[in-house]
Amino acid sequence: xxxxxxxxxxxxxxxxxxxxxxxxxxxxxxxxxxxxxxxxxxxxxxxxxxxxxxxxxxxxxxxxxxxxxxxxxxxxxxxxxxxxxxxxxxxxxxxxxxxxxxxxxxxxxxxxxxxxxxxxxxxxxxxxxxxxxxxxxxxxxxxxxxxxxxxxxxxxxxxxxxxxxxxxxxxxxxxxxxxxxxxxxxxxxxxxxxxxxxxxxxxxxxxxxxxxxxxxxxxxxxxxxxxxxxxxxxxxxxxxxxxxxxxxxxxxxxxxxxxxxxxxxxxxxxxxxxxxxxxxxxxxxxxxxxxxxxxxxxxxxxxxxxxxxxxxxxxxxxxxxxxxxxxxxxxxxxxxxxxxxxxxxxxxxxxxxxxxxxxxxxxxxxxxxxxxxxxxxxxxxxxxxxxxxxxxxxxxxxxxxxxxxxxxxxxxxxxxxxxxxxxxxxxxxxxxxxxxxxxxxxxxxxxxxxxxxxxxxxxxxxxxxxxxxxxxxxxxxxxxxxxxxxxxxxxxxxxxxxxxxxxxxxxxxxxxxxxxxxxxxxxxxxxxxxxxxxxxxxxxxxxxxxxxxxxxxxxxxxxxxxxxxxxxxxxxxxxxxxxxxxxxxxx
Ligand SMILES: Nc1ncnc2c1ncn2[C@@H]1O[C@H](COP(=O)(O)OP(=O)(O)OP(=O)(O)O)[C@@H](O)[C@H]1O
Numbered sequence: 001x002x003x004x005x006x007x008x009x010x011x012x013x014x015x016x017x018x019x020x021x022x023x024x025x026x027x028x029x030x031x032x033x034x035x036x037x038x039x040x041x042x043x044x045x046x047x048x049x050x051x052x053x054x055x056x057x058x059x060x061x062x063x064x065x066x067x068x069x070x071x072x073x074x075x076x077x078x079x080x081x082x083x084x085x086x087x088x089x090x091x092x093x094x095x096x097x098x099x100x101x102x103x104x105x106x107x108x109x110x111x112x113x114x115x116x117x118x119x120x121x122x123x124x125x126x127x128x129x130x131x132x133x134x135x136x137x138x139x140x141x142x143x144x145x146x147x148x149x150x151x152x153x154x155x156x157x158x159x160x161x162x163x164x165x166x167x168x169x170x171x172x173x174x175x176x177x178x179x180x181x182x183x184x185x186x187x188x189x190x191x192x193x194x195x196x197x198x199x200x201x202x203x204x205x206x207x208x209x210x211x212x213x214x215x216x217x218x219x220x221x222x223x224x225x226x227x228x229x230x231x232x233x234x235x236x237x238x239x240x241x242x243x244x245x246x247x248x249x250x251x252x253x254x255x256x257x258x259x260x261x262x263x264x265x266x267x268x269x270x271x272x273x274x275x276x277x278x279x280x281x282x283x284x285x286x287x288x289x290x291x292x293x294x295x296x297x298x299x300x301x302x303x304x305x306x307x308x309x310x311x312x313x314x315x316x317x318x319x320x321x322x323x324x325x326x327x328x329x330x331x332x333x334x335x336x337x338x339x340x341x342x343x344x345x346x347x348x349x350x351x352x353x354x355x356x357x358x359x360x361x362x363x364x365x366x367x368x369x370x371x372x373x374x375x376x377x378x379x380x381x382x383x384x385x386x387x388x389x390x391x392x393x394x395x396x397x398x399x400x401x402x403x404x405x406x407x408x409x410x411x412x413x414x415x416x417x418x419x420x421x422x423x424x425x426x427x428x429x430x431x432x433x434x435x436x437x438x439x440x441x442x443x444x445x446x447x448x449x450x451x452x453x454x455x456x457x458x459x460x461x462x463x464x465x466x467x468x469x470x471x472x473x474x475x476x477x478x479x480x481x482x483x484x485x486x487x488x489x490x491x492x493x494x495x496x497x498x499x500x501x502x503x504x505x506x507x508x509x510x511x512x513x514x515x516x517x518x519x520x521x522x523x524x525x526x527x528x529x530x531x532x533x534x535x536x537x538x539x540x541x542x543x544x545x546x547x548x549x550x551x552x553x554x555x556x557x558x559x560x561x562x563x564x565x566x567x568x569x570x571x572x573x574x575x576x577x578x579x580x581x582x583x584x585x586x587x
Contacts, residue, residue, distance in 0.1 A: 003307045004123065007087050011080045018080065018131055021073035026139040028066035030147060033277030035059045037151075040270030077131035085124035088306060092116050095310050102359065102400065103312060110193035115309055118188055119302035126299030129292040137289035144282040151271050151278075152261070155254055159279050162250045163286055166243055170290040173239050174297060180232040181298040185305070187225040194221045243287060250279050348410060348507050348537035349373040349396060355404035356391060365391050368405070369562045371555045375506070378530070378538040380548030382581060383557030389541045390431055392557070393511045396539070397428055409507070427505030427536075429513040433496030435484030440469055440495065441476040443484075447499035459502035462532040464525045465494035489516035497525070501533060508533055511541045522547055545582050554578070 008015065035055045043052035096104070096112055104112070141163070148156040198205065198214055205214045254275050261267040350372045357364040366388045373379035381389050394400045395407060398414055407414045409425065427447065435443050444456045451459075456476055460466040468491060472478040484492045493516050500508060508529070514522045526547065529538060542548045549568050556564035556571060556578045564575030571578040 003088075003303055003310060004084065004127075007084045007091075008080070010087065011083055014076045014080045014083075018073050018076045018135065021069045021076065022136045023139050025066050025069035025073060026136055026143055028062045028069060029281060030140075030143055030278065031062040032059055032066075033274040033281075034147065035062065036277065037268070037270035037274035040273060041268045042270075045269065074132065077128060080131060081124050081127035084127060085120050088123060089116060089120045092120070092306060092309055095312075099309070099312065100399070100401075107309065108189075108193065110196050111189045111305075112309070113196075114185075114189050114192050115302075115305050119185070119305050122299050122302035123306070126296055126302075129295055133292045134289045134296075137285050140282055140285040144278050148275060148278050148282070151275055152258070152267060155257055155275055155279075158253050158257070159250060159282065162246050162253075162283065165246055166283070166286055167290055169239060169243060169246075170293060173235060174293065176235055177232060178297040180228055180235075182301050183228050184225065184232065185298070185301050187221070187228060191221050191225055194218055240291075243291075247283055247287065250283055251276060254279055346375060347372045347408070348375045349379075349539065350408040350411075351392070351395075351405065352408065353405035354392075354395065354402045354407060356388075356395060356400060356402055364403070364560055366395075366560045369555075369557070369560070370405075371553070371562060371565055373507070373537045373539050373553070375537045376535055377552035378540055378548070378550070380551035380554045381539065381541045381557060382543070382545065382548060382554060382578070384581070385543070387557040388560040389557055390511055391560075393428070393430075393509055393539075393541055396507075396509060397423065397426065425506040427500030427503050427508045429493070429496045429500045429508075429510045431511045431513075431541075433484070433492045433513070435480050435487070435492055435495060437482045438480055439474075439477045440472075440480060443480055443495060444476075444499055444502050447501075448503040451502050455502055456498075458532070459498040460495075462501050462525075462528045463494040463498035464521050464528060465491060465498060468494075490518075490521070493517065494521075494525070501529075504533075504536075506536060508536045508538045509541075510539065512543060513540075514542060514544070514547045519546065526550070545585050556581070 035058050039052050039055045039059075042048060043055060092115060096116070099107075107115075145156060145160070148159060194217060198218060205211055254272065258267055258272040258275055262269055262272060351369050354366055354369045355364050356366040369388075369392065371379065371381075381392055383389050391400065395402055396409075396414075401415075409417070436446060441453075441456060444459060445451055447459070448455070453476065457466060460469050469475055469478065480486065480495075484495065487495065493513050497510065497513055500510075514525065517525065522544075540548055540551065545568075548554055552567065553565060554568060554571055555562050556575050558577045563577045564571050566574060572582065
């Protein structure tokens with residue numbers, strides 16, 4: 001909940017406004033029964049119609065003031081609740097973009113989505129409840145009880161007793177309900193993950209005729225959620241009538257005890273009416289308040305889940321926003337480089353004795369890996385599946401942090417770049433080429449925000465996909481569906497390559513990006529990259545030797561170790577592991 005205080009700081013004035021409006025609303029609402037008592041006691045009973053009229057108009061005024069104050073308080077509370085939840089959602093969104101690669105895996109995508117949506121929504125609802133229904137309770141109880149005590153101390157004591165009973169009921173209730181709410185939120189995560197998997201893996205499910213299994217799995221998850229929700233609601237089903245009974249006991253007590261006092265002449269008839277109204281207002285507000293109190297722990301759970309992300313590892317949200325804005329707005333360094341000068345030759349990337357282990361893994365994924373990728377050259381990384389090739393790419397991209405050794409980008413350790421984002425100099429094509437929904441042009445602009453149409457066509461041409469895009473009815477404005485699902489694997493790979501090429505990066509990092517291409521396209525693409533990305537250092541991770549045969553330098557990875565570095569012909573002579581790979585692909 002501390003996290004909320006941080007975000008509420010921006011709404012100080014609105015918070016003060018809400019407090020003032022609430023107080024006015026409560027005082028005006030409590031004035032009405034006082035005026036009613038006066039109408040009855042000093043008007044109707046003694047036949048003074050002038051007093052009845054005067055007090056009647058005063059009642060109207062009090063009702064109008066109470067309504068206006070309630071309206072203003074609701075407006076201000078909605079402003080605060082929606083504002084804070086928007087700020088929270090933005091901060092979460094920015095932070096998720098800065099989260100270390102492994103942290104994203106630790107939270108899980110489904111859980112991060114629930115935290116950005118359902119949890120933020122819980123906070124919004126809780127703020128509305130807190131401001132609208134809990135905040136007026138102390139005002140109402142203090143002012144209302146003062147008025148009650150001024151009329152009849154015995155009856156006021158009785159109402160205090162009923163108030164205590166209501167609070168005790170809800171305190172007991174919350175002990176049972178809070179764990180249920182925590183469970184519900186966890187089950188929502190599971191449901192989210194299951195739906196995601198079901199939808200994403202729909203083709204696999206159909207292909208393996210597992211529709212029934214998938215349906216049963218979904219049903220199981222939904223049933224678990226429903227069972228917890230029903231159990232929670234059952235508790236409320238018992239508690240609410242019990243509290244209503246206490247409510248009616250209060251009315252009975254005032255009418256019975258108050259009636260006797262009227263008969264004895266100790267109380268006036270109008271005072272009974274006022275006392276009943278006060279009691280109903282006080283208990284009504286209290287009931288509403290404590291009933292809503294049980295929803296606050298649910299928000300506490302959500303606040304904790306949000307804090308885990310916001311206060312976890314990674315750059316702060318503000319820093320993140322700044323970085324993200326800079327990268328998108330400025331369209332990346334392109335030909336200027338971080339220092340304003342663009343080198344044309346020499347080492348771009350250096351791995352010096354780099355080692356890395358995934359958390360909990362028995363042995364390191366990379367051990368003492370050293371190689372250099374020069375500008376204007378192609379450096380290839382080959383190796384069997386699982387040999388650590390993508391880990392090299394993830395380390396260079398800063399998604400993972402090396403355990404041992406140094407990774408230098410243009411002579412500077414990656415870690416020392418600070419706010420000079422090293423990503424600005426690298427054009428990355430991931431192993432799974434992810435495209436965003438929008439248009440082809442939108443996706444290319446993810447690579448370089450200010451890319452001109454000519455630059456986009458040029459990048460598409462380098463990536464060997466210009467002819468295909470030209471053939472589409474809307475060309476660059478052709479739609480791309482979520483994840484690029486309306487394109488083939490090879491088309492997605494080439495569009496992802498074009499997105500990286502369009503920024504004319506100093507380092508072009510291609511992680512197994514030719515795997516879905518036929519041999520002719522593979523060759524044409526390699527030639528085009530050599531021609532169009534002349535000055536870049538091209539780092540090509542590949543399984544197929546044919547894709548890297550003409551690289552200036554080939555690094556052979558075997559179980560995380562660089563067992564050979566050289567050209568194709570050199571490695572054929574000196575590196576048995578490389579020879580084995582080549583032979584396996586020839587055969
Ligand atoms: N997030 C992770 N957590 C734990 N271990 C991982 C993780 N990612 C990869 N690994 C392990 O690290 C090793 C190297 O993985 P990596 O993806 O770098 O291999 P690769 O050479 O790129 O494989 P491929 O050619 O199949 O893509 C594998 O044994 C893999 O199981």
